[in-house]
Amino acid sequence: MEIPRHWRLKKQRYALQGEVCPHCEGKIFPPRDVCPHCGNEARTTFTFSGRGKVYSFTHVTEAPAGFEETAPYTVALVQLEEGPVVTAQLTDVDADEVEIGMPVEMVTRKIRSDGDERGIIIYGYKFRPVMQH
Amino acid sequence: MRDVVIAGIGQTRVGELWDISLRSLAYQAMKAARKDANGLTPDALYVGNYLAIVTSHQSNLGTLLADNAGLTGVEAFTCEAGQASGGAAFQMGYIAVASGYVDAALVVGVEKYTDAIGSEQEAALAISMDADYEAMVGLTLAAQAGLLMQRYIYQYGAPRSAFGAFPVLAHANAVNNPFAMYRRAIDQDTYEKAPPVADPLNLYDQASYADGAAAVLLTTPEKARQAGIGHPLVRVRGAGGVIDTLALHDRPDPLAFDAARYAVQRACEMGGILPGEVDLFEVDDAFSIYAVLGLEAAGFAERGEGWRLGQNGDLRLNGRLPVLTMGGSKGRGNPLGAAGVYQIVEAVQQLRGEAGANQVADARMALTLNLGGPASSAFAHVLERV
Structure with missing residues (x-):
């Protein structure tokens, strides 16, 4: 696994830090060099609330290397309340309880291991159902 | 742009072809396509491949495959667009002939998927997604x-x-x-x-990944006629x-x-x-x-x-x-x-x-x-x- 790459992505992984376009105010996650809404360069950071809804989901049975211990797991497209959609695993929920439109919130969890390669464990965002109070 | 025709085609059986190497698999299809085109010699070889860098630890397939086939002195390189690499290589071959840059181009798509095994396979396939924000989760x-x-x-x-x-x-x-x-x-x-496999998607919703190679020889209608090809020509x-x-x-x-x-x-x-x-x-x-x-x-x-x-x-x-x-x-x-x-x-x-x-x-x-x-x-x- 590429250590500089993981270090570089820490603000996105731990804090859902994206961007707000200084030209059109479009919210952007993951960060991009060019705003997809207006075509100008986007560099102003913006931290997302971490709240959203499930746009779609799937239960992964055949996992790639690094995720064998986690399988089966649920991956979702989560539409953040600010607009962008993020791909993330769902957690703290039974597979048969997941449905499209379900409100979810971001939590930090272990994402994967790199096996015996360097022994690092990668943490990042997952989403769980919004707690009822 | 000139007219371009497909003068020859070749393909290998698709499957888990454990006993044949990347280069030999490609060669079988290349040889068949050239034979089908009455032995027309290509000026260039364009390779469609997606995974060899990971599954076979091999890059520079253009040189490897041309060299292995005895095509000395041609232009040769890989066109990569994930699972659309075959379409990309064909596009390159078409453009090369249509533009007049070459008179005959050989296009080969080759994949040696089964050189990776188990969870390595899914991990290899994941390289065509956004590594930071898709594969990583x-x-x-x-x-x-x-x-x-x-x-x-x-x-x-x-x-x-x-x-x-x-x-x-x-x-x-x-x-x-x-x-x-x-x-x-x-x-x-x-x-x-x-x-x-990825519910609601099941095993039969997914085409099995496999090894295989297919090739086409592209040229101009004139050159195909000169070569005396007996079968019908297909124009792009x-x-x-x-x-x-x-x-x-x-x-x-x-x-x-x-x-x-x-x-x-x-x-x-x-x-x-x-x-x-x-x-x-x-x-x-x-x-x-x-x-x-x-x-x-x-x-x-x-x-x-x-x-x-x-x-x-x-x-x-x-x-x-x-x-x-x-x-x-x-x-x-x-x-x-x-x-x-x-x-x-x-x-x-x-x-x-x-x-x-x-x-x-x-x-x-x-x-x-x-x-x-x-x-x-x-x-x-x-x-x-x-």
Whole structure:
């Protein structure tokens, strides 16, 4: 696994830090060099609330290397309340309880291991159902 | 731009070909295509490949494969666009001949998938997704398709069972294809009992990844005539290549498959035809949902209605729009970076009248559509018998 790459992505992984376009105010996650809404360069950071809804989901049975211990797991497209959609695993929920439109919130969890390669464990965002109070 | 014809085709059996190397597999297809073109010598070799850097720890395939085949002094390099690498390499070969840059180009798509094993395979496949924001959270190619299928069923109310029509058709057509991985029919019941891979997507919604190589020799009509080729020639009448966002989550409307839509539009506009004029459509069926979305994107069905085409026989060999005529990726097997070249080879078989028991009657014009990922990239081609 590429250590500089993981270090570089820490603000996105731990804090859902994206961007707000200084030209059109479009919210952007993951960060991009060019705003997809207006075509100008986007560099102003913006931290997302971490709240959203499930746009779609799937239960992964055949996992790639690094995720064998986690399988089966649920991956979702989560539409953040600010607009962008993020791909993330769902957690703290039974597979048969997941449905499209379900409100979810971001939590930090272990994402994967790199096996015996360097022994690092990668943490990042997952989403769980919004707690009822 | 000059007219370009396909003067020769070659393909290997698709499957788990443990006993043959990447270079020899490619060579078999290259040799067959050159032989079919009466031994025409290419000035360039363009390679379609997606995974060799990971599965075979091998880059610079252009040099390796040309060198191994004794093609000294040619121009040779790889064209890579994930699972659309075959379509990309064909596009390069077409442009090279059409522009007058070379007089004859050999295009080979090759994949040696089974050099990786177990969970290495899914990890290798993941390199065509957004590594930082898709692969890193455990998304797989099948899971991308699963996300789209789930949303499609939710949004349009398509019955889950309707997707079975595509693998059932693909397997039925593969029975008569000697190069196919699965030469046996399956029925709807078998489909419905298959285990999930990325639920709601099941094992039969996914074309099996496999090894294989396919090649075509492209040249000008004049040069093909001089070579005294006995079989009919097939002209490249239209070509289009388009990208969408790499990551599925970055699309405002993930079910639209816009890259496929625009690639087909460009290829048809260039050829001066409407998609409805073609006699067959080699749509990309890496996953059954992709065949549905490809049919909609190409304009053969309204949004949300593509699944219905599988229900009434329209897509069969004797139907209104035959698809997957030699088994598609589901029946023939999915040799990934080679799949786009297999589609071209199979379309040429149809247009030459060489498709045997699967011959589409009076096939004169064909459309092919090769997708990288969930139409993150798309190549479409219109082919016509001269």
